Amino acid sequence: MTISNSSQELVRKRAEYRCEYCRYPEFLSTSPLTIDHINPQSLGGSDDTDNLALACRRCNEGGLVWFSRLWTEPT
């Protein structure tokens, strides 16, 4: 993953240092939250901050991508 530090920091601040899927706060987590691609790079997803979400390990590995897509649908 080649996301710039500034992009990662922007995403982390936007998410208020919580997992953007389950809202789990990083300070309660045993491992740091990671930056997840909402639209996977393998499907042409970009490194744009609009396509990045802060995710706890459980959500990042849990295949909750479909859920994030619901969240990011324009209303």
Ligand SMILES: [Zn+2]
């Ligand atoms: Zn989570």
